[in-house]
Amino acid sequence: MKEAVPDVVIQRLPMYAHILRALKEVGVESIGSRELGAMLRTTPAQIRKDLSYFGKFGKQGMGYDVSQLLDELTGVLGLGRQWSLALIGTGRLGRALIEHKGFVDDDFRMIAVFDKSHRRIGRKLGGLVIQDVVELEQTVKERGIEIGIVAVPPSEAQRVIDSLVRSGTRAILNYAPIVARVPKGVQLRQITPLHALQSMTYYLKAELTSLVPTSAPQTKKKARGSEN
Amino acid sequence: MKEAVPDVVIQRLPMYAHILRALKEVGVESIGSRELGAMLRTTPAQIRKDLSYFGKFGKQGMGYDVSQLLDELTGVLGLGRQWSLALIGTGRLGRALIEHKGFVDDDFRMIAVFDKSHRRIGRKLGGLVIQDVVELEQTVKERGIEIGIVAVPPSEAQRVIDSLVRSGTRAILNYAPIVARVPKGVQLRQITPLHALQSMTYYLKAELTSLVPTSAPQTKKKARGSEN
Numbered sequence: 001m002k003e004a005v006p007d008v009v010i011q012r013l014p015m016y017a018h019i020l021r022a023l024k025e026v027g028v029e030s031i032g033s034r035e036l037g038a039m040l041r042t043t044p045a046q047i048r049k050d051l052s053y054f055g056k057f058g059k060q061g062m063g064y065d066v067s068q069l070l071d072e073l074t075g076v077l078g079l080g081r082q083w084s085l086a087l088i089g090t091g092r093l094g095r096a097l098i099e100h101k102g103f104v105d106d107d108f109r110m111i112a113v114f115d116k117s118h119r120r121i122g123r124k125l126g127g128l129v130i131q132d133v134v135e136l137e138q139t140v141k142e143r144g145i146e147i148g149i150v151a152v153p154p155s156e157a158q159r160v161i162d163s164l165v166r167s168g169t170r171a172i173l174n175y176a177p178i179v180a181r182v183p184k185g186v187q188l189r190q191i192t193p194l195h196a197l198q199s200m201t202y203y204l205k206a207e208l209t210s211l212v213p214t215s216a217p218q219t220k221k222k223a224r225g226s227e228n
Numbered sequence: 229m230k231e232a233v234p235d236v237v238i239q240r241l242p243m244y245a246h247i248l249r250a251l252k253e254v255g256v257e258s259i260g261s262r263e264l265g266a267m268l269r270t271t272p273a274q275i276r277k278d279l280s281y282f283g284k285f286g287k288q289g290m291g292y293d294v295s296q297l298l299d300e301l302t303g304v305l306g307l308g309r310q311w312s313l314a315l316i317g318t319g320r321l322g323r324a325l326i327e328h329k330g331f332v333d334d335d336f337r338m339i340a341v342f343d344k345s346h347r348r349i350g351r352k353l354g355g356l357v358i359q360d361v362v363e364l365e366q367t368v369k370e371r372g373i374e375i376g377i378v379a380v381p382p383s384e385a386q387r388v389i390d391s392l393v394r395s396g397t398r399a400i401l402n403y404a405p406i407v408a409r410v411p412k413g414v415q416l417r418q419i420t421p422l423h424a425l426q427s428m429t430y431y432l433k434a435e436l437t438s439l440v441p442t443s444a445p446q447t448k449k450k451a452r453g454s455e456n
Contacts, residue, residue: 010430014423019407039407077426078433096324097421104422107429146432147425170435171428173421179247179267187431189424193325193401194332195242196417197375198305200399201335202238203415204374205306207398 005053012050013073015040020070032063079107086140086169088160089151090115090130093175097151098126108147112139116156133160140167150174161188233281240278241301243268248298260291307335314340314368314397316388317379318348318358321403325379326354336375340367344384361388368395378402389416 019039023031033044040047051069054076074080085108087094097103098110113125114133121132131139139145148164150157150172157176164172171187174180177195182188247267251259261272268275279297282304302308313336315322325331326338341353342361349360359367367373376392378385378400385404392400399415402408405423410416 011423011427013430014420014426015407017426018405018423041407041409076430078429078436079426083425083429083432091328092324093328096320096328100319100321100324104425108422108425147428171425171432173424173428177246179243179269181269185435187428189428191419191421191424192242193419194336195239195246196401196419197311197332197336197399198242198245198307199239200375200401200415200417201306201311202241202304204311204399207413 009050013077017073020066023066024070028066030063030065082109083107083147084145085110085147085149086112086145087149088114090120090125094151111143136163137167140169147171150176154178237278241305245301248294251294252298256294258291258293310337311335311375312373313338313375313377314373315377316342318343318353322379364391365395368397375399378404382406
C-alpha cells in the first residue's frame with residue numbers, strides 16, 4: 001500500500017497537470033525538475049518529492065516524460081471521466097459560474113441547478129430548468145450527483161451544505177464566506193476572494209510601513225506570490 | 229524585530245478575523261484556543277502557534293479576548309483602511325465580480341475598470357466608466373491603485389499582469405487559470421475553481437476505488453476539507 005499523500009500535494013497536482021498539458025500541446029516531450037520547478041515557482045527538490053508519491057518518473061538527468069507524467073497525474077486525480085455537478089444558488093454569482101466559459105472543463109458536467117426563489121424556479125439557466133431547492137436531496141440521490149457548488153448567501157450556506165452531505169455528496173465547492181462544517185470524509189474547498197485580498201494587504205501594509213521611519217517593529221518578509 | 233511570519237499563517241488570518249468578528253457580533257467576549265480550533269477545523273496547538281507570531285494574547289486557561297484579538301489581527305492585516313482596486317476584464321466573470329455583493333467589503337474600493345473591447349469601452353459598470361486597457365498603466369500610476377483584479381482570458385492574463393507590475397501594483401488577484409509570473413515582492417493569489425474541483429476528484433476517485441475489489445494500490449486517506 002502506498003504512503004498517504006498529503007493534501008497540500010494533492011492541491012498542487014491540478015497545476016502540474018495544467019502545465020504538462022500546455023507543454024504537450026506545444027510538442028515538448030520531456031522536461032527536467034528544474035524547468036518544471038521554475039514554471040511552478042517552486043524548487044526542483046519539491047517537484048521530485050511531490051511526484052515521488054506516485055511512482056517512479058524520469059531518470060536521473062533525463063527529465064520527465066511529459067506525456068507519461070500527464071497520463072499518470074490525470075489518472076491520479078480521477079480526471080478523464082465525467083463528474084456530475086449541481087449548482088445551488090442562481091443569483092448573480094451562480095449565473096456567472098454557469099455562463100463563464102472556463103469555470104469547468106469537459107471532465108465536469110453541470111446536470112442540475114437549484115434556487116429557493118419562486119421568481120427563478122422553472123426558468124432556464126445554461127440549458128437546465130432551475131429546480132426548487134426543496135428537491136435538492138432527492139435529485140442528488142436519484143441522479144447520483146457527485147459534487148455540489150454552493151453559491152447561496154452566507155446565511156443559507158451551511159444548511160445547503162448539510163443537505164448535500166445528507167444526500168451523499170462527497171465533494172463541495174463553497175463560495176459563501178463562512179467556515180463551513182462537513183463531516184470527515186467529505187471534501188470541502190472554499191473560494192473566498194475577499195480572504196485572498198485580505199491576506200495580500202498584510203504585505204502591502206508592511207511595505208508602506210517600511211517606507212516611513214517608525215518605531216514599530218517591521219516585518220521585512222516579502223513573500224513570493226502563492227497559490228490561494 | 230519580529231520573526232518573519234510564514235505565508236501560510238498569513239493566509240489563515242482572514243478566516244480568524246472573520247470568525248472573531250462573527251463572535252463579537254453575537255456578544256462573545258472571550259474564547260479558548262480549543263473552541264477557536266474547532267470552529268476553524270484545526271488544533272488548539274495550531275491556533276496558539278499561529279497567534280504567537282503577533283504577540284501575547286490571552287492567559288493560560290482564560291482564553292482570548294475576542295475584541296482585542298480582532299483589533300490586533302485587523303491591524304496586522306492592514307484592514308480598517310480603504311484599499312483601491314482596479315478590475316481588468318469586464319466579460320461575464322468581471323461583471324459578476326463587480327455586481328456580486330460580498331465580493332469585497334468596505335476595506336476595498338473598486339475605482340477603475342478596463343477592457344480591450346471597443347463594444348465595452350465607454351459603457352458604465354458598477355458606476356464606473358469602462359476604460360481602454362491601453363490606459364491601464366497610466367491610470368494605475370496616477371490614481372495610486374494598489375490591487376489589480378485580473379479577469380481576462382488566459383491568453384491575455386500574463387500581459388495584463390506585467391502591465392500591472394510595471395505600473396507599480398504590488399498585489400494581484402488572478403482569475404485566469406495560468407501559472408502567472410510576478411517578480412519577487414509582488415503578491416499574487418490565484419482563484420481557480422477548476423483546480424479546486426480537480427483536487428477533490430482525487431478523493432472521490434479513491435473512494436470509488438475502495439468500493440470495488442481491486443488489485444490496485446488504494447489510498448485510504450480521507451482528508452478533511454481545507455481552504456483553497
